[in-house]
Amino acid sequence: MSSTGRTALITGASAGIGAAFARHLAAEGHNLVLVARREDRLTALAAELTTRYGVHCDVVAADLADPRAPRSIIERTHALGVDIDILVNNAGMSGNSAFADVPFETLAAEIQVMVTAVTELAHLTVPGMKQRGYGRIINLSSLAALLPPAASLLYTGIKSYVLNVSQALDMELRPHGVHVTALCPGFTHSEFHDVMGTRDAATSKLPSLLWQNPEDVVREGWRAVENGTPVCVPGMVNKITAVASKPIPTRIGYYLGRTFNPFKH
Incomplete structure (x- = not known):
């Protein structure tokens, strides 16, 4: 397949949803910048x-x-002569211990990976996207961001931030040809639960119909950002759950936020 000439930067690309995004975008002919901690997996x-x-x-x-x-990554792409047209902020982490029992350095790392880095990578790549008149940003949020708060340490709050900021960026950047989508998957077969140490507990308590494969999540997420859909909840069961949990449908909330924004200049 010939290349589209566009390049996607994917964080957390060594496994799970990140690797599925890499395979999906490569199949469409996009060049890639793969980012993760495990260089051996990225190289393979x-x-x-x-x-x-x-x-x-x-x-x-x-x-x-x-x-x-984040700045080091973008400096590296500049040194390679690569323009980032597509950004997939997928890298994530979470703990499963009580808030008071976790060292603050661990909590700070979660905020850095899933809030600060997400925001900074978007900030560093958006100017080039605007200049070229094309950009696609997918930020990994979670179905949890659309549900009532739960005892989940910082995870729900962080993913709510990603959901809200993604919509705000989409409102701002859409006129410049840049689409931003918050991808909000539910339970997905990936290494995330292995790292948290919750895979066995989750799979034993939850019916199989609640679980999705990374490839299905990626397919819906990419279609959403291409179509200019600011929030994507993949999977019918997840969609029903999200709608049942929200007093105002997501599309209506997005319209109200875009139309009646008191902070807009």
């Missing part, structure tokens, strides 16, 4: 995608818990 994935689809893949090993990482 890059080789697979280059061989299979003929796209160009650059690998950047970085830990987004390091405050210097």
Whole structure:
């Protein structure tokens, strides 16, 4: 397949939803910048995608818990002569211990990875997207952001931030050809639950119809951002759950926020 000439930067690309995004976008002919901590996995994935689809893949090993990482990543793309047309902010982390029992450094790392890095990478790539008149940003939020608050440490609050900021950015950037989508998956088969140590408990308590494969999540998310849909809840069961939990439908809330924004200049 010939390249589209556009490049996607994907964080957390070594596994799960991130790797599924890499495969999906490579299949469409997009070049890639793959970002994660595990360089060996990124290198193997890059080789697979280059061989299979003929796209160009650059690998950047970085830990987004390091405050210097976002700017370092973009500086690396500049050194490679690469313009970022598509940004997938997928990297994530979460704990499963009580708030008071967790060292603050661990909580700060969660905020850095899923709030600060997400925001900074968008801030660093949006100017180029606006200049070129094309951009696609997918920020990984969660179905949890659309549900009532739960005892989930910082996770629900962080994902609510991602949901709200994504919609605000979409409102601002849409006239410049840049679409922003908050992708809000529910339970997805990935390494996330392995890292949290909750896979066995989750799979034993939840029926299989609540679980999705990363490929299905990615397919719906990419279609949403291409179509200019600011919030994507993949999977029919998740959609029903989200609607049942919200007094105002998401589309109406988005319209009201865009139309009656008291902070708009």
